[in-house]
Amino acid sequence: MKIGILRGHNTIYNRGANGILKEEDMINDVSFKLINKLKAAGQIVIDCTPTQEDFKNIHSTTDSLRIRCQRANAANVDIVVSIHFNYYNGQANGSEIFYVSENGNNIGQPVLNEIVNLGFTNRGMKKNTSLYVLNNTIAPAILVEGCFCDSVKDTNLFDSEKMATAIFKGLTGIKGTLISTSPTASKDQIATWAKENFLNDNYKELLDIYWTDCISKEINPVILFAQMCLETGFLYKIPSQAGIDASYYNPCGLKTTSGGSNIDPTAHKKFKNWKEGITAHIDHMGLYLGLDGYPKESTPDPRHFSYLKGIITTVEDLGKTWTTSDTYASVLLKYSSEIENTEIFVHTDLERLAKKVDDLETSYSYLSSQISQINSRLSSLEDNLQFFTERIATLTSNVSTINQNIASLQSFVDKTLKHYQDIIKEV
Ligand SMILES: [Zn+2]
Structure with a gap:
């Protein structure tokens, strides 16, 4: 169309x-x-x-x-x-x-x-x-x-x-869960989910490669990482039916070009490291999805057959093409939705919170210093008030002494005046 x-x-x-x-x-x-x-x-x-x-x-x-x-x-x-x-x-x-x-x-x-x-x-x-x-x-x-x-x-x-x-x-009219999408969960969510499901940290190197390389191909890394978990039994926490182990660096059960039985280890491709094995996985999926540029001229995928181009679109299709299994797609979807629903404590939230606390502490210490300044001003005002009260008391007592002196002076003047008036009358 x-x-x-x-x-x-x-x-x-x-x-x-x-x-x-x-x-x-x-x-x-x-x-x-x-x-x-x-x-x-x-x-x-x-x-x-x-x-x-x-x-x-x-x-x-x-x-x-x-x-x-x-x-x-x-x-x-x-x-x-x-x-x-x-x-x-x-x-x-x-x-x-x-x-x-x-x-x-x-x-x-x-x-x-x-x-x-x-x-x-x-x-x-x-x-x-x-x-x-x-x-x-x-x-x-x-x-x-x-x-x-x-x-x-x-x-x-x-x-x-x-x-x-x-x-x-x-x-x-396509139903089901698309594989060629942007990531449907964050890398932190995948890592948090993986930590609970793997025996140790051996998934970390693989997660780094899946995350970067899937995104650059417009493939959802959540689904391919989940597929690796299913295919390898969480990196052989569950032993492989094919009898292979991590030394095969084969994250998705890829067979050799000539193929063979599911339980024959020699029928399974041995890669030189995880980067090569995961590149083969992503290329095999890219071919299945029929993405631009597939089939590739050069790829570590040993089964990069051009007739596989574009035979699937959804996770549900994988159960009928990648493998024949009634439960394959439903387990993949279960893992994917567990990853998508994994709650993580977001670092940026924590940082924001820490900054708020810092800000509050700064405000608090500023306010405290203001309050102590105001208190010291108040106490110096109280001292001044005390001083002035004492001065007023002294002045009041001085004024009353002066008044008494004026009164006695007045009475002395009165007496003297009367004395001289009496003398004048006699004269
Ligand atoms: Zn409009």
């Missing part, structure tokens, strides 16, 4: 909404992951979004939309999928898909079902005859409004990997 992907907005005349998240960031995150998944599953994908090169020909929103439709029509795609996220009043939430033709409705319904399965409110399939891209593509088109970029509920629930996977599953 040939699929035209239209990443909504993304030109200066036609910008996306800015909610709690930016619509264009959401569109691009989801679209690029969706494009990778579709290509890995063998679909032909045309990204019809205008490029920098087109910008000189774009002078309006219509120009921006017309280029997308022309590109989809010129490529003769089978279906057109335009990716958007909604924006309204912060309260509205949920997912909806617009269509014009009945074919569009049929293509959109399974996509909407998958998105709604992620927990978003189902706003339904909506016929809309006024949307440019729905009216101007030859192939049936849908316009996906994944969720609302200004809704707290939706943005909390939004995960670009899960949204891309849902749209992918809806478009292709």
